[in-house]
Structure formats: structure tokens, C-alpha cells
Amino acid sequence: MHQPEHLKNAGLKSTVPRLKVLSLFESGQERHMSAEDVYKLLLASGDDVGLATVYRVLTQFEQAGLLVRHYFEGGKSVFELNQGKHHDHIVCLQCGRVEEFYDTAIEARQEKVAADRGFSIRDHALHIYADCTKKQCPHKV
Template identity: 35%
Template sequence: MISTEEAIEELKKIVKQKGLKYTEQREIVLNILIHAEDHLTAEEVYNEIKSQDNNSNIGIATVYRALSFLEEVDLITSINFGTDGKKYESNAKSHHDHLICTECGKIIEFLDDEIEKRQERIAKKNKFKITSHSMQLYGVCSDCQ
């Protein structure tokens, strides 16, 4: 798990490497996701920005562009809900997997050491080096059953 400051420094480094202009908007969006307790849609990120600073001039299109850029440079990840869009989270969190309710969209994070060990054994058996992974299990949460 990395700190907010480390994530912001990483953003600055990436922007510089790409020869792009550093924008406060990208930092604000990243900061929102670092501190979010849930996975957020673009609209929820936008609403959070407005609730923190009603005078903010960041528009929803800017939020979408910032999210796209941050995902492209691996500072955030998303879970795609098809026609219902995406939900985003920061990569600053420690590794975890997801249970996703197909009824209400609720996302439950979990980490299971046995699953992690089994994945490593499977990779080793197949002479495969895992560089990253994402597990998403879809079903119906207890509230929707």
C-alpha cells in the first residue's frame, strides 16, 4: 500500500515522462479515489469533487478524461459493468480480489491467502511468472438474494 504523497509523486513522474502538462484536475481525481472507501463511478467522483468544493470548475468531461488517463498509467483500476459503466478504485490499496453483485452492483473486497498460494503453485507448475492478476467473482449478494 502506498501513501497519498507517493501516489501523487508517481503521477507527477509519469506526466513528466510522457511530456505532458501536470494538471491539478488529475491530482484531485486521484486523491478522491485514494481516500474513497468504495469503488466509485465517474459521476460519483464528480459529485465528491463538487461536495468538497462547490466552486470547482472541473466538469464531468474532465473527470472522465482524468479517469481514463489515470487508468492508462496504472494509478487506478476499474471494474466494467457493461452498459452500466465502470467503477474505479485507486491502486494505492494493497492487493485484494472482488465479489461483485450482478443485481445491485455492490462490490465486496476480499483477500484469501489460500487462493493466493494456489495461484502461485499453478504458475510455478506451468513455469509461468505472474506479474499481476485480478479476480472478480460475480453473483448475488445477501441483500439481493
């Protein structure tokens, strides 16, 4: 159990709701979750935290660098554990599943494009929306 240290290192005191949210992400059963997802999963497992707290904790974790926030189409933002290595996303339009990828060539070209125009990249988001052509696509999360 090393979550308390994660929180300490992030300058956050270790409280019950924070530990619950963090371990939900660390359980790995669901990598990308919205605030609502987290709230419902916690309720379902008997832990009752307030929805407002979930939102607060997610935002704090994002600022602390423990989680990364993504804005996909559809308005709601989703979070995932920050594992240091940047990556982009392919979102399956059939089932909503999210796959991650990293392409060196794309990353390099982006730097070039920005530099050519006099920009210095702070962040970027590449979201590919696609249909999964493989049969194993669940077609439902």
C-alpha cells in the same frame, strides 16, 4: 493536504482537475467509481471538469499507479485507490455493492497453476458475482 506531492511523485503536474479527481477518491465516500460516476459527483459538488478530462485523468492515474482499474461485467470499468495490497472482489448482484477480499490459499494456487503450465503471471482478476444473503444488503446503491 498532500495530494500535490502524490502527483509530483507520479510525474504529473498538479492541475485543478487532477487534484479534484484525486481528492474525490481520497475522500473515501465511494471506493469504486466509474468515469461517469466521478464526472457526475464532481459536477454535483459544483466543480466542473470536462468528461474527456475525467477519462484522461483516470487513465493517467492508473498508469501512474495511483488508481487500479477493474473490468467488471457490464462493459464499463471502475477505478479505486491503489493501496498497495492486492485483493479480489465479490460483486453483489442485488445492489451492485463491491466487497474486497484476499485469500492466501487462492493466490498461492494461482501461482502454481500458472507455473505448471509455463506461464508467469502478470496480473489476474477474480470476480465473484453473488447474492448477498444478509438482511443488511441495501438492495440499492
